[in-house]
Amino acid sequence: MECRKDIVSLIHKYFDEEITETEKNQLKQHLNECNHCRNHFNKLKKSIAFVQSSSHIVAPPNFTDLVMKQLPQPKRSNNWKRWMKKNPFLAAASVFIILMSTSVFSFWLDSGDELSVSGQANLIIDKDRNVVVIPEGEIVEGDLIVRNGSLQIDGQVNGNVTIINGQNYRASVGKVTGNIEEIDEGLEWIWYNIKSFLSDAVNIFDGKKVNE
Known part of the structure; x- marks a missing residue:
């Protein structure tokens, strides 16, 4: 028991x-x-x-050499695997860029031509003219992304403005505190997403360093 x-x-x-x-x-x-x-x-x-x-027992001086000689010689076809082991960060980055480019390009092709906008504000969407309007006196806090349409700013955007597959950008008395970027091609859309990801990653890393 x-x-x-x-x-x-x-x-x-x-x-x-x-x-x-x-x-x-x-x-x-x-x-x-x-x-x-x-x-x-x-x-x-x-x-x-x-x-x-048994703690005083030691291996003979040539023990390591004898063992290494008994091991099978690495095949040349494993050069790629060895490179990945020596450069794990570059390998991961390469795989990420390939996968992200594929998924983003697929999203670009499958998203259609419908007007869409992302951003928290009281916006006016004129589907007849295919235009998103920020009324005068309205303030958008944060970034604004307009896809498959134009943007008319009569108010203010406290952030960046991105127009994807838009015809033009029009502003009368409006103001944008950040950057304005127009994207009209699939490759530009891929590059835009990669830049956004890297920027977020850097911000997260910097935030961790500050907390430490």
């Missing part, structure tokens, strides 16, 4: 030299009464003594 887990824990604490005097007396009393635990204790004691007595 197996003994209680606390007795096994006491045996481990004994060999780790973390046992208290009270726990040592408790363990000693149990070992005197339980043959199973006493045999287990003696086996562990012998194993530890054997390991300690």
Whole structure:
């Protein structure tokens, strides 16, 4: 029959030299009464003594060379794998750019020609003219993205403005505090997403450094 887990824990604490005097007396009393635990204790004691007595054993001086000669020679076809292991960051970046370019380009082709806008504000969407209008006196806090349409700013945008596949940009008395970017081609859309990702990654990394 197996003994209680606390007795096994006491045996481990004994060999780790973390046992208290009270726990040592408790363990000693149990070992005197339980043959199973006493045999287990003696086996562990012998194993530890054997390991300690073997600590002076060292390998011969040419052991490493002999082992390396017995290993199979690497195949030349594994050059790509070795390069990936030596340059994990570049490999990951390359894979990311390929996957992101594919997904973004697919999104560009499948998104259609419908006018859409992202941004929290009271905007006027004129579908007849295919124009998004920011009324006079309206302030958009944050970035604004307009896809498949033009943008008329009579109010103000406190952020960046991006027009994707738009015909033109018109502003009368409006104001934009950030950058204005027009994207009319699929490759420009891919580059825009890559730049946005890298910018977010840098901001996250800088934020972690500040917190540290």
